[in-house]
Amino acid sequence: MSRALYILLTFSILLVSCKELSFHNEQKSTGDSGTKTNVPVESESQDTTNTEDTSNSDKVTEIDISDTTPLSCNGSYPITIVSAENITTGTTDANLIHLYDGDKTNDSHWQSENKPQEIVMQLNNKALLKDFVISWQKQDVYNYFEIASSLDKENWQPLITNGQSKKNYIIADKLSLNTNQQTAYFLKLTLNGNSLNNQSGVIEFEAFGCHQDTQHDIELIDWYLSVQTDEDGNGKSDSIKESTLSEGYEDPRFFYVSEDEGLVFSSTIKGYKTSENTSYVRSELREMLRKGNSSHKTQGVNKNNWVFSSAPQLDQNNAGGVDGILNVDVAVNHVTSTGEDYQIGRVIIGQIHANDDEPVRLYYRKLPNNDKGSIYIAHEILDGDDSYYSLIGSRDNSASNPTNGIELNEKFSYQIKVVGNELTVTITKENGDVFSKTVDMSKSGYDKGGQYMYFKAGVYNQNNSGDLHDYVQATFYKIENLH
Structure with missing residues (x-):
C-alpha cells in the first residue's frame, strides 16, 4: 500500500468516527426520536431548611416521556x-x-401582574396526581386559576377548570382530584388574577400523589x-376520631403518609384551635385507650x-392503665423562621x-442561623409554674449552634x-448518643x-406571631404507647 493511500484511509476512518460521536451526542441532548429529555433538578426535596440553597441547577435527571x-x-x-x-x-x-x-414565608412568593399567566412545571418522576395545595399570598380576595397535566408537554388534560380559591380563609386551599386523577410528567398552572385586579400571588404550589x-x-x-381545619363549623379544630383515623384519614396540608413510610404531621402559624384556652395550633395525636368504644368518655379517670x-388505689382500679411509656422514632423536617424571637x-x-396541666412537654427548637436544633422539656406543677430542663443544647432565643444537636430531617428516638x-425523658441519636433527664414529681x-x-x-x-403560612413539620416512623 502506498503512503498516500494509507493516509487517505486513516483520514476517512477518523471522519466517520467524528460523525458517529456527533450523532450520539445529539441523541443525548435531544432524545431518541424526541421521547427523552434532560431536566435540571433544582431541589431533590420540597422539605428545605431555613438556610438551604435550593438552586442545585447542576444536577440533571433524564425522563422517558x-x-x-x-x-x-x-x-x-x-x-x-x-x-x-x-x-x-x-x-x-x-x-x-x-x-x-x-x-x-412571605418573602418567598411569586407574583404576576397580568392575566393569564401559564406556568409549566416539570415533575422529577412520572406520578399519579391526586391532590394540590395552594398557599395564596392574599386571603381577602378570590384567586382564579386552572390546572392541567401532561405526559409529553404537548397534550394537556384539564384537571381543574374555572378554579376559585376560598376568600378570607387563613389556611391553604386543598384541591382533591377524586375521580379525575391523572398520570403526568408535567403540570400547567394558569393564573387568572383575582377578584380585585389582574394580579396573582402564590406563596407555595404543592402537588401530591404517588409513583x-x-x-x-x-x-x-x-x-x-x-x-387546624373546621369542617363542622363549630369554631374549633376538627377531631378525627379513632376509627376514621385508623381507616386511612389524610389531609395533604396537615397529615399524610410519607414516601418513606412515616406519618407526616404539619402545622402552619394560623388555623382553628382545640379550645379558647390555647394560644397555638397543632396537628397532634391524643391517646385514646378506649380504641373507639365511645361508651367510655374522653375525659375523666376511666x-x-x-x-x-x-395516685390513689381507687383511681388505679378505674383507669385504663397505670404508669406509661411512649416510644417514638421521628425526624423534624421544618421549623418556623418568622415571628417573635422567643417563638x-x-x-x-x-x-x-393531665386534666388541665402538662406533666411534660418535649420541645425541639432550631434557630434560623443554626444548622442543628436543641431539645428540652418543660414540667408543669399542678396548678403551678413550669420548670425547664435542657437535654441537648439550649432553649435560649440566641442560643449558639449545639455541637451535639439534631439537624432537620435527622432521625432520632425519644422515650x-x-x-x-x-x-x-430519653433522647437517642442514630449514632447511639443518649441524653436523659429524670424529674422527681413527688411534690408536683x-x-x-x-x-x-x-x-x-x-x-x-409554638409560634403564633410569624407569617401566615410559615410552618412546622415532623415525620413519625414509630409511635408506641405502653401501660
Whole structure:
C-alpha cells in the first residue's frame, strides 16, 4: 500500500468516527426520536431548611416521556417539582422557584401582574396526581386559576377548570382530584388574577400523589387527631376520631403518609384551635385507650385514660392503665423562621397531658442561623409554674449552634416514661448518643385523686406571631404507647 493511500484511509476512518460521536451526542441532548429529555433538578426535596440553597441547577435527571403507562398506586405524598417556566412570557424567571421551594414565608412568593399567566412545571418522576395545595399570598380576595397535566408537554388534560380559591380563609386551599386523577410528567398552572385586579400571588404550589405504593406501621386505633381545619363549623379544630383515623384519614396540608413510610404531621402559624384556652395550633395525636368504644368518655379517670401509680388505689382500679411509656422514632423536617424571637423555630413533639396541666412537654427548637436544633422539656406543677430542663443544647432565643444537636430531617428516638412520681425523658441519636433527664414529681401534685393522663404526639406549633403560612413539620416512623 502506498503512503498516500494509507493516509487517505486513516483520514476517512477518523471522519466517520467524528460523525458517529456527533450523532450520539445529539441523541443525548435531544432524545431518541424526541421521547427523552434532560431536566435540571433544582431541589431533590420540597422539605428545605431555613438556610438551604435550593438552586442545585447542576444536577440533571433524564425522563422517558415515551412511557405513557398509567400508574396505579396508593398514598398521596409530595411530588417533587424540579423546574418551572412561564410559557406566556417565554421566560424561566429565577423567582419561579419560589412557587415550589418549600419556603412558605412571605418573602418567598411569586407574583404576576397580568392575566393569564401559564406556568409549566416539570415533575422529577412520572406520578399519579391526586391532590394540590395552594398557599395564596392574599386571603381577602378570590384567586382564579386552572390546572392541567401532561405526559409529553404537548397534550394537556384539564384537571381543574374555572378554579376559585376560598376568600378570607387563613389556611391553604386543598384541591382533591377524586375521580379525575391523572398520570403526568408535567403540570400547567394558569393564573387568572383575582377578584380585585389582574394580579396573582402564590406563596407555595404543592402537588401530591404517588409513583409507588407507601404505607405506615403505626397503630392508630387508640389515638384521635386534632387538625387546624373546621369542617363542622363549630369554631374549633376538627377531631378525627379513632376509627376514621385508623381507616386511612389524610389531609395533604396537615397529615399524610410519607414516601418513606412515616406519618407526616404539619402545622402552619394560623388555623382553628382545640379550645379558647390555647394560644397555638397543632396537628397532634391524643391517646385514646378506649380504641373507639365511645361508651367510655374522653375525659375523666376511666378506661380511656391512665394514672400514675402514685395516685390513689381507687383511681388505679378505674383507669385504663397505670404508669406509661411512649416510644417514638421521628425526624423534624421544618421549623418556623418568622415571628417573635422567643417563638421562632420551636415545636412540641410529645407530651403527657393531665386534666388541665402538662406533666411534660418535649420541645425541639432550631434557630434560623443554626444548622442543628436543641431539645428540652418543660414540667408543669399542678396548678403551678413550669420548670425547664435542657437535654441537648439550649432553649435560649440566641442560643449558639449545639455541637451535639439534631439537624432537620435527622432521625432520632425519644422515650417518655413515668413510674410513680418519677418522670424520665430519653433522647437517642442514630449514632447511639443518649441524653436523659429524670424529674422527681413527688411534690408536683399529680398523686392526688382525680388526675388522669394521656400521651400526645405530633407537632404543636409554638409560634403564633410569624407569617401566615410559615410552618412546622415532623415525620413519625414509630409511635408506641405502653401501660
